[in-house]
Amino acid sequence: KAGVTQTPRYLIKTRGQQVTLSCSPISGHRSVSWYQQTPGQGLQFLFEYFSETQRNKGNFPGRFSGRQFSNSRSEMNVSTLELGDSALYLCASSLDAGTGYEQYFGPGTRLTVT
Amino acid sequence: GQNIDQPTEMTATEGAIVQINCTYQTSGFNGLFWYQQHAGEAPTFLSYNVLDGLEEKGRFSSFLSRSKGYSYLLLKELQMKDSASYLCAPANQAGTALIFGKGTTLSVSS
Numbered sequence: 001k002a003g004v005t006q007t008p009r010y011l012i013k014t015r016g017q018q019v020t021l022s023c024s025p026i027s028g029h030r031s032v033s034w035y036q037q038t039p040g041q042g043l044q045f046l047f048e049y050f051s052e053t054q055r056n057k058g059n060f061p062g063r064f065s066g067r068q069f070s071n072s073r074s075e076m077n078v079s080t081l082e083l084g085d086s087a088l089y090l091c092a093s094s095l096d097a098g099t100g101y102e103q104y105f106g107p108g109t110r111l112t113v114t
Numbered sequence: 115g116q117n118i119d120q121p122t123e124m125t126a127t128e129g130a131i132v133q134i135n136c137t138y139q140t141s142g143f144n145g146l147f148w149y150q151q152h153a154g155e156a157p158t159f160l161s162y163n164v165l166d167g168l169e170e171k172g173r174f175s176s177f178l179s180r181s182k183g184y185s186y187l188l189l190k191e192l193q194m195k196d197s198a199s200y201l202c203a204p205a206n207q208a209g210t211a212l213i214f215g216k217g218t219t220l221s222v223s224s
Binding site: 033042043044045048055056058090092101102103104105106107108 | 155156157158159162201203206208209210211212213214215216217
């Protein structure tokens with residue numbers, strides 16, 4: 001079956017702009033989590049959605065937001081971009097939320113803010 | 115507060131055994147994840163330990179001691195393709211990994 005897909009794969013934006021990233025989970029998976037990965041900070045959890053509800057949220061400013069649709073597809077939005085937002089953004093899907101369910105990661109969206 | 119500590123780098127030779135340690139301090143602990151991440155690729159799930167003890171899965175095994183806040187990943191019969199970063203991540207009570215270690219970069223040489 002198809003894996004997790006993320007679009008776009010690469011993105012270049014300028015400071016102050018906003019960006020929307022998309023994630024399509026594996027068919028049948030209802031949980032989607034978003035992560036930011038940078039060389040300095042490593043992998044950091046942004047938020048998790050399950051059945052269109054945000055269940056967990058990491059320590060990121062309110063400029064970072066997300067949502068999940070009824071078909072489990074998810075989007076994350078970053079407003080007023082800063083240079084420090086340059087990172088690889090990964091989404092991961094699993095059958096259910098938490099309880100150690102195996103997560104499958106997408107290839108990520110590489111965001112560069114200039 | 116929450117803290118995860120794992121070695122930054124490790125080196126080993128093909129065929130050898132290597133143990134990657136992870137110590138953690140976190141609240142609301144349910145279990146611990148291990149992920150493998152090759153350079154330029156997304157992480158892939160290796161294991162999730164909930165109970166104390168060793169769980170074996172082929173060449174990879176993972177150990178957990180909840181009372182000590184300690185886990186390790188044991189890789190046997192190392193192969194060149196095992197060169198990657200290994201991330202440990204404690205899960206909260208709902209089983210979600212909210213924080214990750216910085217990762218241990220393992221280099222396997224012939």
